[in-house]
Amino acid sequence: MDKYIVHTLTCPLRTPQEGLESKLTDSLLRLFFTLSLAYHVFVTISRFLFLRCRERERERERERELGGLESSRITGEHTGEQDYGSRSTFAGIHEELGIRPEALCESKRKLVDVLQTSRLDDKPSLPSVFQGPFQVSYGPATSAAGNPEEIQKLFPNLYGQPSVDLVPSTKPTFTEKKLKVGVVLSGGQAPGGHNVIAGIYDYLQEHAKGSILFGFLGGPAGIMKCKYVEITSEFLYPYRNQGGFDIICSGRDKIETPDQFKQAMDTVNKLDLDGLVVIGGDDSNTNACLLAECFRANKLKTHVIGCPKTIDGDLKSKHVPISFGFDTACKIYAEMIGNVMVDARSTGKYYHFVRLMGRAASHITLECALQTHPNIAIIGEEVAAHHQTLRQVVNDITDLVCKRAGQGKHYGVILIPEGLIDFIPEIQHLIAELNEILATSTCDPEGHWKHKLTPPSRALFALLPHSIQEELLLERDPHGNVQVARIETEKMLITMVEAELMQRKHEGTYTNNFIGMSHFFGYEGRCGMPTNFDATYCYALGFAAGALLQSGHSGLIASVGNLTAPCAEWTVGGTALTELMDVERRKGKNKPVIKKAMVELDGAPFRKFASVREKWAVEDSYRSPGPIQFAGPTAHETNCTLQLELGAVAA
Numbered sequence: 010m011d012k013y014i015v016h017t018l019t020c021p022l023r024t025p026q027e028g029l030e031s032k033l034t035d036s037l038l039r040l041f042f043t044l045s046l047a048y049h050v051f052v053t054i055s056r057f058l059f060l061r062c063r064e065r066e067r068e069r070e071r072e073r074e075l076g077g078l079e080s081s082r083i084t085g086e087h088t089g090e091q092d093y094g095s096r097s098t099f100a101g102i103h104e105e106l107g108i109r110p111e112a113l114c115e116s117k118r119k120l121v122d123v124l125q126t127s128r129l130d131d132k133p134s135l136p137s138v139f140q141g142p143f144q145v146s147y148g149p150a151t152s153a154a155g156n157p158e159e160i161q162k163l164f165p166n167l168y169g170q171p172s173v174d175l176v177p178s179t180k181p182t183f184t185e186k187k188l189k190v191g192v193v194l195s196g197g198q199a200p201g202g203h204n205v206i207a208g209i210y211d212y213l214q215e216h217a218k219g220s221i222l223f224g225f226l227g228g229p230a231g232i233m234k235c236k237y238v239e240i241t242s243e244f245l246y247p248y249r250n251q252g253g254f255d256i257i258c259s260g261r262d263k264i265e266t267p268d269q270f271k272q273a274m275d276t277v278n279k280l281d282l283d284g285l286v287v288i289g290g291d292d293s294n295t296n297a298c299l300l301a302e303c304f305r306a307n308k309l310k311t312h313v314i315g316c317p318k319t320i321d322g323d324l325k326s327k328h329v330p331i332s333f334g335f336d337t338a339c340k341i342y343a344e345m346i347g348n349v350m351v352d353a354r355s356t357g358k359y360y361h362f363v364r365l366m367g368r369a370a371s372h373i374t375l376e377c378a379l380q381t382h383p384n385i386a387i388i389g390e391e392v393a394a395h396h397q398t399l400r401q402v403v404n405d406i407t408d409l410v411c412k413r414a415g416q417g418k419h420y421g422v423i424l425i426p427e428g429l430i431d432f433i434p435e436i437q438h439l440i441a442e443l444n445e446i447l448a449t450s451t452c453d454p455e456g457h458w459k460h461k462l463t464p465p466s467r468a469l470f471a472l473l474p475h476s477i478q479e480e481l482l483l484e485r486d487p488h489g490n491v492q493v494a495r496i497e498t499e500k501m502l503i504t505m506v507e508a509e510l511m512q513r514k515h516e517g518t519y520t521n522n523f524i525g526m527s528h529f530f531g532y533e534g535r536c537g538m539p540t541n542f543d544a545t546y547c548y549a550l551g552f553a554a555g556a557l558l559q560s561g562h563s564g565l566i567a568s569v570g571n572l573t574a575p576c577a578e579w580t581v582g583g584t585a586l587t588e589l590m591d592v593e594r595r596k597g598k599n600k601p602v603i604k605k606a607m608v609e610l611d612g613a614p615f616r617k618f619a620s621v622r623e624k625w626a627v628e629d630s631y632r633s634p635g636p637i638q639f640a641g642p643t644a645h646e647t648n649c650t651l652q653l654e655l656g657a658v659a660a
């Protein structure tokens with residue numbers, strides 16, 4: 010094209026014929042130029058529009074990540090949440106991406122692993138009460154975990170209802186009327202969720218043939234937007250005894266506003282539901298109770314039953330001995346910790362600092378310590394009870410490093426609960442001050458802003474490693490607050506121990522080398538194939554939920570007890586959700602909450618740990634339990650926390 014232009018422009022002599030031709034050529038050329046100009050303008054504008062769209066798409070993506078979508082199948086990756094995000098709009102995202110939620114579930118799970126496949130046909134045992142006809146036996150009227158008058162005001166239709174036990178009877182007591190039931194997975198994954206759904210499904214098939222089970226897609230958003238699938242036997246099969254929540258996926262939305270309650274009512278009316286099972290942690294079960302109250306107050310026939318789910322182990326009470334997923338997650342972490350211990354002893358030169366998931370409570374760290382016998386396991390609740398400072402925690406670790414060095418040991422394993430920072434008051438003060446300061450001003454590079462900190466906070470800030478200082482200043486959530494959970498405590502402690510050892514080197518009290526290795530075990534444990542215990546426990550919970558709905562109960566959490574006995578002797582029933590509740594003042598309003606169960610320092614598991622930890626600190630009593638077993642001598646162990654709490658083994 011360029012050549013042609015050059016040619017026409019440089020042609021010196023023209024005949025008239027040529028003149029006409031060149032005029033024609035000129036106008037053709039002009040037309041061509043115009044067209045090409047228009048084309049360029051068009052391309053530029055579309056490019057601009059495309060880039061803007063992409064930018065907006067990215068923004069939306071970021072919002073979504075903050076919202077903590079619980080589906081790795083859609084985003085292709087985990088979204089870094091751990092209950093710190095606020096909202097997700099799972100169904101909305103499907104619409105935006107043009108994905109039908111139904112299609113998501115049409116792409117049936119394909120199992121290619123021999124072990125996974127072999128687990129599919131493993132039918133969990135059932136408590137003996139389900140072997141024959143049973144009836145309901147009621148306990149005394151219940152109260153609340155705290156502020157009973159307030160709880161009564163918030164739940165006038167449910168408050169005080171008795172807990173329920175299923176007991177054998179001579180003849181069937183419930184009509185086998187067909188039921189329509191919905192189920193929803195709410196919050197972070199925990200191994201065994203699929204078996205709860207399998208339990209509900211099988212219960213309905215066995216005891217109310219012809220019943221229908223709907224699975225709401227993507228968590229509570231699925232209820233609000235009425236996005237669901239019907240769960241059939243073929244659909245369910247590839248998920249039996251498997252980890253994950255991908256059968257219907259989960260989400261973190263809460264049904265909170267009057268509008269959202271209305272949407273939920275519309276959905277259960279539209280589907281004509283007799284029951285709704287909410288599988289979730291403390292917040293989700295609180296939400297389940299609010300729904301139960303709302304449906305009853307509005308005279309809907311839909312009953313609501315909760316199921317205790319969370320790997321963190323902080324949802325428990327007298328009647329709910331444990332939440333599902335805890336057992337599997339701890340065994341997965343214990344395997345990895347055991348491996349790291351063998352590594353420590355093999356190389357002889359590393360200190361492994363392992364941070365474990367579990368949010369505020371240190372149940373996971375304690376259970377893993379009991380299973381693996383580390384040199385140190387920090388228990389957040391103890392740090393709080395003794396008002397320990399960060400400096401003291403660091404000094405304790407450093408002292409042990411020096412002591413072991415004296416024995417010629419330059420390695421060790423240290424377990425750190427994710428919630429440690431929540432328990433050190435001085436860090437809480439620092440964070441509160443930072444939130445305050447950063448809300449109104451920015452940090453000048455010269456550091457003048459630091460003078461706004463109180464002297465103790467300023468001293469603490471100066472003590473922190475540079476990377477942690479940056480995390481504190483830069484990583485904020487959408488509300489502008491420091492993201493405490495993102496702070497890599499294990500790295501922080503390594504750096505601080507290094508600094509302290511350097512100091513001691515100067516003083517001549519330590520002469521060796523210290524190499525710290527950091528680990529965070531979290532997501533690795535949330536979706537493992539459930540242990541025999543979790544698989545069986547969850548299946549029983551599903552049966553319990555089915556039975557509670559069939560017997561016409563609402564506002565209860567399915568509870569299966571006597572868990573250290575063989576499965577046949579497990580007790581089955583439901584506990585009033587209001588009995589687990591207390592009120593908390595949030596934003597000037599009384600909000601019902603299920604109190605998180607923290608590690609009790611006078612409880613058997615902690616006492617057991619406290620009695621042996623000094624030995625573990627200096628001697629290497631490492632225990633490497635290996636991978637989860639489904640058959641063989643250790644396949645049916647439930648472990649330490651539960652055994653000790655229920656008094657099955659002496660502390």
Ligand SMILES: *[C@@H]1O[C@H](CO)[C@@H](O)[C@H](O)[C@H]1NC(C)=O
Nearest residue numbers: 571572573574575578579580
């Ligand atoms: C719990 O299990 C034990 C066996 O370990 C059994 O003797 C007891 O009767 C069971 N308790 C209940 C309430 O079923």
Ligand SMILES: CC(=O)N[C@H]1CO[C@H](CO)[C@@H](O)[C@@H]1O
Nearest residue numbers: 379380634646647648649652
């Ligand atoms: C890891 C661990 O401590 N496992 C224990 C689990 O419980 C059984 C008893 O059922 C014990 O024998 C195991 O040692």
